[in-house]
Amino acid sequence: MRKELTEILELVVADLGGAVREGQNRMVEETATALEDSSHVLIQAGTGTGKSIGYLVPLMEWSVRTGQRAAVSTATLALQRQIVGQDAPRVARAVSAVTGHEPHIALLKGWNNYVCLRKVHGGYPEDDALVSRAEGEYGASATGEEVKRLREWAAETETGDRDDLVPGVSERAWRQVSLSKPECVGVKCPLRDVCFPVRARTEAAEADIVITNHAMLGVHSSGTPVLPDVDAFVVDEAHDLADRVTSQLTFALSHGEISGLARLLRREKILPEGIERARDGVVAIMDELEEGRLTCLPAPLQDALMLLLRELQLVENDVAALPGSTESDAATKAVVRHRLSTCVDMVSAMVSEEVAAGALVVWLSHDLEGRSSLCAAPLDVSAPLADTLFEARPAILTSATLAIGGRFDLAARQIGFSYPSQGPWRGIDVGSPFTYHQQGILYIARHLPVPGKEGYGEETLRELVELIEASEGGALCLFTSRKAANEAAAFARDHLDVPILAQGEDQLPTLVKDFAADPHASLFGTLSLWQGVDVPGLTCRLVTIDRIPFPRPNDALVQARSRRAHERGYNGFMEVSAAHAALLLAQGAGRLIRSEGDRGVVAILDPRLVTARYGGFLRASLPHMWGTDDGAVVRAALGRLAAQVK
Helix, strand or coil: CCHHHHHHHHHHHHHHCCCCCHHHHHHHHHHHHHHHHCCEEEEEECCCCCHHHHHHHHHHHHHHHHCCCEEEEECCHHHHHHHHHHHHHHHHHHHHHHHCCCCCEEECCCHHHECCHHHHCCCCCCHHHHHHHHHHHCCCCCCHHHHHHHHHHHCCCCCCEHHHCCCCCCHHHHCCCCCCHHHCCHHHCCCHHHCHHHHHHHHHHHCCEEEEEHHHHHHHHCCCCCCCCCCEEEECCHHHHHHHHHHHCCEEEEHHHHHHHHHHHHHCCCCCHHHHHHHHHHHHHHHHCCCEECCCCCHHHHHHHHHHHHHHHHCHHHHHCCCCCCHHHHHHHHHHHHHHHHHHHHHHHHCCHHHHHCCEEEEEEECCCCCEEEEEEECCCHHHHHHHHHCCCCEEEEECCCCECCECHHHHHHHCCCCHHHCCEEEEEEECCCCHHHHEEEEECCCCCCCECCECCHHHHHHHHHHHHHHCCCEEEECCCHHHHHHHHHHHHHHCCCCEEECCCCCHHHHHHHHHHCCCCEEEECHHHCCCCCCCCCCCCEEEECCCCCCCCCCHHHHHHHHHHHHCCCCHHHHHHHHHHHHHHHHHHCCCCCCCCCCEEEEECCCHHHHCCCHHHHHCCCCCCEEECCHHHHHHHHHHHHHCCC
């Protein structure tokens, strides 16, 4: 490793009061190599490695030395805050001390993540439209108290960033003070000089290192340029990249969406009767169809969508003719034009060749009140990621869980590294500073019945209660469904004297904070808790997983991707469902050991992890803890840990 990198790393580690770790040292070397060679690398770095320092040190040194710029993307707000508030400034100071040049760092999020000052002051004709649009979907307008608090906050905030608002507000309330980029009037806005999203983009355009998120990568990869030109990408929490990008590019056509547009048009004296008749025709057909994937659109639905598209296109000239000379008129026109183009784009996609070719997966869903939505998502995001983001520039993707089933191939295929145009790529596991086989026990309850479609019986719940009783609390209990979590929490409260916290009974950050503060509390929850919960020490000494987290077999994307994998010669179940489960199992089990002094048990209450043929594949993705299926041994170990809790 070059002398400068060694010096910078040592300064950062000294500032943190620690020592250089072998895995972190290797991560610096591998990242530096990728930057110099303009190559691609997948780096699996276990919890405790110090990943962000491991890539920020070579990235910032490379940037100030070469004058090139880079983007760093994260999946979660917690990591983004850690990087922006702690790690990046610390590394920047060390780089400055060694090289004499301090890199400029900027944070960039989506346009509608920032408050619009003009909209706060009534500059956009949006409130009525939002209320009426929401009525079709939710049955109520935004909460007045939330909007009032938002407007007060807008007058005080220095960033305008929604994520800086604590406590947060509902999506409906936030829409009252924000807008998408196409709805912005641009240079005509009198507040442009103090506009929060404009300021964020100006700063990002001048920065050496831009900190952003996976959703922004998704938008950029779809052909809408939202990121400044950069010469390298680092993607942290890369295991989540493909899913986050897919989610960002998923859309839904519903009665409420089209009705909101119709109300906007009518207010601007543009008659929407044709659109409303066509909408009713589409909705009537959707209501008659069963939920699930539509491998091809039924002819009546195809015809109804084509009629709706024609009616939408007929008013495009009327919208283009709306006055826009004044600030108010320009704002109105921007909103109406964006809502119309959004509907046109959605319907056009639904009737496009992409659906027939299978590149766009379409499915029908009904909410609890029976209202229908026609949804669509890209089957595969690897090509746009590869072509738009990673082509001809170095890309470093890292996570604690990238080697699914012990191999990097699947991760490489999902994000596009495997295309010949990307050149060679390499996958590297730099390990973890933790000694999992000494710090943790992996208990697989082999004697329990296999969970069925209706869940599991009292035998599994009693096993869970006995484990929590032995550990005297301190359990993070992970479930694959809200129903299972609620039933287990109720059962535990009936049979235990320790505090039971349940997701949904309070804000998630509050629940995690309360769990961390009480060594005898146990926290029950679903997929939101499988990632990102960081509670080191004996407070979290037991992690339970109720069943293997396979995706729903009737999920449209799962079905489509499994079929595509089979067509390409792979095992569809292993490539999609088992890989999904392996990743989540690794993330869930990773909640236990968060520091070198942690001790505890991961208990998986699904015997298929050892009895099914795919069990070995799933276990290969888990931390290498000492394994057993002897419940008595595990309860005794938990009892010893409980005795250490004050």
